[in-house]
Amino acid sequence: MEINFNKTDGLVPVVIQDEQTLEVLMLGYMNKEAYDKTVQENIVTFFSRSKNRLWTKGETSNNFLHVKNISLDCDQDTLLIKVKPDGPTCHTGSRSCFNTDYNQNFILQLEQIIADRYENPKEGSYVNKLRNKGLNKIAQKVGEEGVETVIAALAETETDLINESSDLIFHLLVLLREKGLSLQTIAKNLEERHK
Numbered sequence: 001m002e003i004n005f006n007k008t009d010g011l012v013p014v015v016i017q018d019e020q021t022l023e024v025l026m027l028g029y030m031n032k033e034a035y036d037k038t039v040q041e042n043i044v045t046f047f048s049r050s051k052n053r054l055w056t057k058g059e060t061s062n063n064f065l066h067v068k069n070i071s072l073d074c075d076q077d078t079l080l081i082k083v084k085p086d087g088p089t090c091h092t093g094s095r096s097c098f099n100t101d102y103n104q105n106f107i108l109q110l111e112q113i114i115a116d117r118y119e120n121p122k123e124g125s126y127v128n129k130l131r132n133k134g135l136n137k138i139a140q141k142v143g144e145e146g147v148e149t150v151i152a153a154l155a156e157t158e159t160d161l162i163n164e165s166s167d168l169i170f171h172l173l174v175l176l177r178e179k180g181l182s183l184q185t186i187a188k189n190l191e192e193r194h195k
Helices: 030-040 105-118 126-133 137-157 158-178 183-194
Strands: 012-018 024-030 043-050 055-057 063-071 080-087
Touching: 024 030, 024 043, 024 080, 030 043, 030 055, 030 063, 105 126, 105 158, 105 183, 126 137, 126 158, 137 158, 158 183
Parallel strands: 012 080
Antiparallel strands: 012 024, 043 055, 063 080
Protein backbone atom coordinates (compact mmCIF):
# COMPACT_ATOMS: atom_id res chain seq x y z
CA MET A 1 0.00 0.00 0.00
CA GLU A 2 1.57 3.28 -1.14
CA ILE A 3 0.30 5.73 1.49
CA ASN A 4 1.38 9.33 0.94
CA PHE A 5 2.28 10.52 4.43
CA ASN A 6 4.11 13.56 3.03
CA LYS A 7 1.01 15.35 1.72
CA THR A 8 -0.18 16.37 5.18
CA ASP A 9 2.98 16.71 7.27
CA GLY A 10 3.35 13.02 8.01
CA LEU A 11 -0.22 12.32 9.13
CA VAL A 12 -3.13 10.83 7.22
CA PRO A 13 -6.77 10.86 8.31
CA VAL A 14 -8.23 7.45 9.17
CA VAL A 15 -11.96 6.75 9.06
CA ILE A 16 -12.93 3.88 11.36
CA GLN A 17 -15.98 1.88 10.29
CA ASP A 18 -17.70 -1.05 11.99
CA GLU A 19 -17.09 -4.04 9.73
CA GLN A 20 -20.50 -5.57 10.48
CA THR A 21 -22.85 -2.57 10.60
CA LEU A 22 -20.81 -0.24 8.35
CA GLU A 23 -21.43 2.58 10.84
CA VAL A 24 -18.69 5.21 10.96
CA LEU A 25 -17.30 5.02 14.49
CA MET A 26 -14.60 7.68 14.62
CA LEU A 27 -11.92 9.65 12.81
CA GLY A 28 -8.27 9.62 13.83
CA TYR A 29 -4.82 10.20 12.35
CA MET A 30 -1.87 7.95 11.66
CA ASN A 31 1.75 8.51 10.90
CA LYS A 32 3.87 5.77 9.33
CA GLU A 33 4.82 4.32 12.71
CA ALA A 34 1.17 4.13 13.85
CA TYR A 35 0.19 2.50 10.56
CA ASP A 36 2.98 -0.08 10.81
CA LYS A 37 2.00 -0.93 14.40
CA THR A 38 -1.65 -1.24 13.36
CA VAL A 39 -0.78 -3.65 10.55
CA GLN A 40 1.59 -5.66 12.74
CA GLU A 41 -0.80 -6.05 15.70
CA ASN A 42 -4.17 -5.94 13.86
CA ILE A 43 -5.35 -3.45 16.48
CA VAL A 44 -5.82 0.21 15.54
CA THR A 45 -3.12 2.57 16.76
CA PHE A 46 -3.29 6.28 16.02
CA PHE A 47 -0.90 9.14 16.36
CA SER A 48 -2.49 11.35 19.00
CA ARG A 49 -2.03 15.00 18.12
CA SER A 50 -2.97 16.10 21.65
CA LYS A 51 -0.66 13.60 23.40
CA ASN A 52 2.00 13.86 20.68
CA ARG A 53 2.59 10.10 20.74
CA LEU A 54 1.28 6.79 19.46
CA TRP A 55 -2.03 5.88 21.03
CA THR A 56 -3.66 2.49 20.73
CA LYS A 57 -7.43 2.84 20.88
CA GLY A 58 -8.51 0.89 23.96
CA GLU A 59 -5.21 1.10 25.81
CA THR A 60 -7.01 2.34 28.93
CA SER A 61 -10.63 1.24 28.28
CA ASN A 62 -9.90 -2.18 26.73
CA ASN A 63 -12.32 -1.19 23.94
CA PHE A 64 -9.86 -2.16 21.23
CA LEU A 65 -10.58 -1.87 17.51
CA HIS A 66 -9.62 -5.12 15.77
CA VAL A 67 -8.62 -4.56 12.15
CA LYS A 68 -10.63 -6.51 9.57
CA ASN A 69 -9.77 -4.56 6.41
CA ILE A 70 -7.71 -1.53 5.38
CA SER A 71 -8.47 0.48 2.23
CA LEU A 72 -6.61 3.44 0.78
CA ASP A 73 -8.45 6.21 -1.07
CA CYS A 74 -7.74 7.16 -4.67
CA ASP A 75 -5.46 10.08 -3.65
CA GLN A 76 -3.43 7.76 -1.41
CA ASP A 77 -3.75 10.08 1.58
CA THR A 78 -6.76 8.78 3.56
CA LEU A 79 -7.41 5.36 5.08
CA LEU A 80 -10.65 3.53 5.71
CA ILE A 81 -10.26 0.82 8.34
CA LYS A 82 -13.09 -1.62 8.95
CA VAL A 83 -12.95 -3.00 12.47
CA LYS A 84 -14.60 -5.22 15.01
CA PRO A 85 -14.90 -3.07 18.13
CA ASP A 86 -14.60 -4.67 21.57
CA GLY A 87 -17.11 -2.23 23.01
CA PRO A 88 -18.14 1.40 22.68
CA THR A 89 -15.76 3.38 20.51
CA CYS A 90 -16.29 6.85 21.96
CA HIS A 91 -14.75 7.89 25.27
CA THR A 92 -18.28 8.98 26.30
CA GLY A 93 -19.44 5.37 26.20
CA SER A 94 -21.32 5.74 22.90
CA ARG A 95 -20.90 3.19 20.16
CA SER A 96 -19.74 5.97 17.81
CA CYS A 97 -18.02 9.32 18.24
CA PHE A 98 -20.65 10.76 15.91
CA ASN A 99 -23.89 11.65 17.66
CA THR A 100 -26.33 9.91 15.35
CA ASP A 101 -29.95 9.58 16.44
CA TYR A 102 -29.93 5.80 16.07
CA ASN A 103 -27.81 3.02 14.67
CA GLN A 104 -28.69 3.34 10.98
CA ASN A 105 -27.49 -0.18 10.35
CA PHE A 106 -29.04 -1.98 13.30
CA ILE A 107 -30.39 -4.69 11.01
CA LEU A 108 -26.78 -5.70 10.29
CA GLN A 109 -26.07 -5.66 14.02
CA LEU A 110 -29.18 -7.76 14.63
CA GLU A 111 -27.84 -10.28 12.11
CA GLN A 112 -24.68 -10.46 14.25
CA ILE A 113 -26.73 -10.93 17.43
CA ILE A 114 -28.62 -13.81 15.81
CA ALA A 115 -25.33 -15.38 14.68
CA ASP A 116 -24.02 -15.05 18.23
CA ARG A 117 -27.12 -16.86 19.57
CA TYR A 118 -26.37 -19.68 17.14
CA GLU A 119 -22.72 -19.89 18.19
CA ASN A 120 -23.31 -19.22 21.91
CA PRO A 121 -26.83 -20.42 22.77
CA LYS A 122 -28.45 -18.65 25.70
CA GLU A 123 -31.14 -20.25 27.80
CA GLY A 124 -34.50 -18.60 27.18
CA SER A 125 -33.36 -16.98 23.91
CA TYR A 126 -36.17 -16.77 21.36
CA VAL A 127 -33.65 -17.38 18.57
CA ASN A 128 -32.58 -20.63 20.20
CA LYS A 129 -36.18 -21.71 20.80
CA LEU A 130 -36.87 -21.20 17.09
CA ARG A 131 -33.68 -22.97 16.08
CA ASN A 132 -34.55 -25.97 18.24
CA LYS A 133 -37.90 -26.28 16.42
CA GLY A 134 -36.07 -26.64 13.10
CA LEU A 135 -36.09 -25.23 9.60
CA ASN A 136 -39.76 -25.95 8.88
CA LYS A 137 -40.93 -23.91 11.90
CA ILE A 138 -38.56 -21.04 11.09
CA ALA A 139 -39.78 -20.93 7.48
CA GLN A 140 -43.40 -21.13 8.68
CA LYS A 141 -42.81 -18.10 10.94
CA VAL A 142 -41.49 -16.10 7.96
CA GLY A 143 -44.66 -16.99 6.04
CA GLU A 144 -46.93 -16.06 8.95
CA GLU A 145 -45.16 -12.74 9.47
CA GLY A 146 -45.32 -12.02 5.73
CA VAL A 147 -49.11 -12.50 5.72
CA GLU A 148 -49.48 -10.40 8.88
CA THR A 149 -47.41 -7.63 7.24
CA VAL A 150 -49.70 -7.62 4.20
CA ILE A 151 -52.81 -7.48 6.42
CA ALA A 152 -51.33 -4.62 8.45
CA ALA A 153 -50.52 -2.70 5.26
CA LEU A 154 -54.05 -3.10 3.91
CA ALA A 155 -56.24 -2.84 6.98
CA GLU A 156 -54.37 -1.74 10.11
CA THR A 157 -52.46 1.21 11.53
CA GLU A 158 -49.01 2.44 10.60
CA THR A 159 -47.77 1.21 13.98
CA ASP A 160 -49.12 -2.26 13.22
CA LEU A 161 -47.35 -2.22 9.86
CA ILE A 162 -44.07 -1.16 11.50
CA ASN A 163 -44.36 -3.93 14.11
CA GLU A 164 -45.29 -6.63 11.61
CA SER A 165 -42.54 -5.55 9.22
CA SER A 166 -40.05 -5.73 12.09
CA ASP A 167 -41.24 -9.26 12.94
CA LEU A 168 -40.93 -10.29 9.28
CA ILE A 169 -37.39 -8.97 8.93
CA PHE A 170 -36.31 -10.56 12.23
CA HIS A 171 -37.65 -13.97 11.26
CA LEU A 172 -36.16 -13.68 7.77
CA LEU A 173 -32.75 -13.03 9.36
CA VAL A 174 -33.15 -16.17 11.47
CA LEU A 175 -34.11 -18.17 8.36
CA LEU A 176 -31.10 -16.87 6.44
CA ARG A 177 -28.80 -17.80 9.35
CA GLU A 178 -30.38 -21.25 9.56
CA LYS A 179 -29.60 -21.74 5.86
CA GLY A 180 -26.04 -20.39 6.24
CA LEU A 181 -26.71 -17.21 4.26
CA SER A 182 -26.07 -13.57 5.15
CA LEU A 183 -27.46 -10.16 4.32
CA GLN A 184 -24.19 -9.54 2.48
CA THR A 185 -25.08 -12.38 0.10
CA ILE A 186 -28.54 -10.90 -0.46
CA ALA A 187 -27.13 -7.38 -0.94
CA LYS A 188 -24.63 -8.62 -3.54
CA ASN A 189 -27.41 -10.44 -5.37
CA LEU A 190 -29.64 -7.36 -5.35
CA GLU A 191 -26.77 -5.22 -6.59
CA GLU A 192 -26.08 -7.66 -9.44
CA ARG A 193 -29.77 -7.78 -10.37
CA HIS A 194 -29.89 -3.98 -10.41
CA LYS A 195 -27.20 -3.72 -13.14
